[in-house]
Amino acid sequence: xxxxxxxxxxxxxxxxxxxxxxxxxxxxxxxxxxxxxxxxxxxxxxxxxxxxxxxxxxxxxxxxxxxxxxxxxxxxxxxxxxxxxxxxxxxxxxxxxxxxxxxxxxxxxxxxxxxxxxxxxxxx
Amino acid sequence: xxxxxxxxxxxxxxxxxxxxxxxxxxxxxxxxxxxxxxxxxxxxxxxxxxxxxxxxxxxxxxxxxxxxxxxxxxxxxxxxxxxxxxxxxxxxxxxxxxxxxxxxxxxxxxxxxxxxxxxxxxxxxxxxxxxxxxxxxxxxxxxxxxxxxxxxxxxxxxxxxxxxxxxxxxxxxxxxxxxxxxxxxxxxxxxxxxxxxxxxxxxxxxxxxx
Numbered sequence: 001x002x003x004x005x006x007x008x009x010x011x012x013x014x015x016x017x018x019x020x021x022x023x024x025x026x027x028x029x030x031x032x033x034x035x036x037x038x039x040x041x042x043x044x045x046x047x048x049x050x051x052x053x054x055x056x057x058x059x060x061x062x063x064x065x066x067x068x069x070x071x072x073x074x075x076x077x078x079x080x081x082x083x084x085x086x087x088x089x090x091x092x093x094x095x096x097x098x099x100x101x102x103x104x105x106x107x108x109x110x111x112x113x114x115x116x117x118x119x120x121x122x123x124x
Numbered sequence: 125x126x127x128x129x130x131x132x133x134x135x136x137x138x139x140x141x142x143x144x145x146x147x148x149x150x151x152x153x154x155x156x157x158x159x160x161x162x163x164x165x166x167x168x169x170x171x172x173x174x175x176x177x178x179x180x181x182x183x184x185x186x187x188x189x190x191x192x193x194x195x196x197x198x199x200x201x202x203x204x205x206x207x208x209x210x211x212x213x214x215x216x217x218x219x220x221x222x223x224x225x226x227x228x229x230x231x232x233x234x235x236x237x238x239x240x241x242x243x244x245x246x247x248x249x250x251x252x253x254x255x256x257x258x259x260x261x262x263x264x265x266x267x268x269x270x271x272x273x274x275x276x277x278x279x280x281x282x283x284x285x286x287x288x289x290x291x292x293x294x295x296x297x298x299x300x301x302x303x304x305x306x307x308x309x310x311x312x313x314x315x316x317x318x319x320x321x322x323x324x325x326x327x328x329x330x331x332x333x334x
Contacts (some may be wrong), residue, residue, distance in 0.1 A: 001322075003318070004315070004318045004319070005216065007311055007314045007318060008315055010307075011308065011311035011312055011314075011315050012306035013302055013307075014308040014310075014311050015304075015308055016301070017300065017304040017307070018304030018305055018307075018308055020304075021298075021300040021301045021304060022301050022304075024297040025294065025298055025301055027291050027296045028290065028294045028297060029294060030192075032287065032290045032291065032294050035287070036205045036290070038286070038287060038288070038289050038290060041129055041131055041289070042125055042133065043125070043128075043129045043130070043131075043132035043133040043135075043136060044132075044136070045136050047171060047173075048136075048167070048171070048288075049170075051167075051171055051285065051286055052284070052286040052287070052288075053286075066186050069212045073136070074136070074137070075132075075133040075136045075137060077125065077133055078133075078137065081275055082306075086236070091270060097314065
């Protein structure tokens with residue numbers, strides 16, 4: 001009798017587990033299907049953020065004051081440490097650059113040949 | 125930073141060695157969120173940062189190697205545990221029954237726990253070792269299951285390369301739904317059998333008395 005009760009409780013626990021994660025799956029499925037933007041996290045590198053938000057990589061590197069070539073592939077947390085800034089600050093800067101680009105999409109700044117002054121056409 | 129974030133930052137910084145190390149440790153039984161790592165690796169493949177063949181080859185090798193650690197821990201170190209467990213579940217006879225069930229259903233169980241009920245994988249490794257499930261068969265089912273797991277998750281990451289976090293959360297929750305369904309089925313069947321035998325008992329009892 002006691003064994004049956006324990007199995008019954010285990011059965012109920014398994015049902016609860018299934019229902020809990022089932023509801024989460026439905027919730028996340030709808031978020032996934034609607035294509036909600038990924039939250040920028042410290043593990044991401046700038047090319048991934050650019051890829052995720054469909055923004056040219058140089059636009060984001062430029063916002064952080066980094067050279068566009070070769071593209072910087074370090075995680076945000078490493079960039080923050082090396083620039084002496086907080087991760088939040090870097091992520092906010094990237095978010096602003098993305099928002100600005102989405103408001104006024106413009107081609108990224110072309111790499112400057114040596115000897116030319118900055119501020120050439122193509123600068124957003 | 126969360127453990128997931130640290131793992132992913134490691135992937136961004138170190139690439140393939142990080143995949144190998146994390147998958148090996150997770151398969152040996154230390155809980156690490158490696159699903160998201162494989163999905164992220166797929167995304168970096170899509171962006172041209174990692175090579176698909178290397179990612180798949182290394183991840184399968186690491187997973188299989190980690191599983192062997194769990195299996196042999198169960199096989200060589202499981203003696204004391206077996207003696208204790210057998211007392212708890214009703215003696216050597218029950219353990220022999222468990223061994224027979226493991227030999228009969230062990231293969232498909234090992235295969236499915238690699239990619240469908242991934243949360244149960246390490247437990248299956250150790251229990252396969254404890255119940256002396258034949259190693260060559262364990263190895264074959266294991267390689268097949270891990271190959272499905274790695275290819276599925278890496279390709280999913282490659283396909284939805286711009287949504288690593290959303291996809292990982294969805295796949296992680298889906299895995300727990302599958303585990304929940306599996307456990308519901310197992311306990312439901314046990315409960316059904318117990319209820320049926322309890323109903324039969326009062327009918328059989330008077331026959332024994334007379």
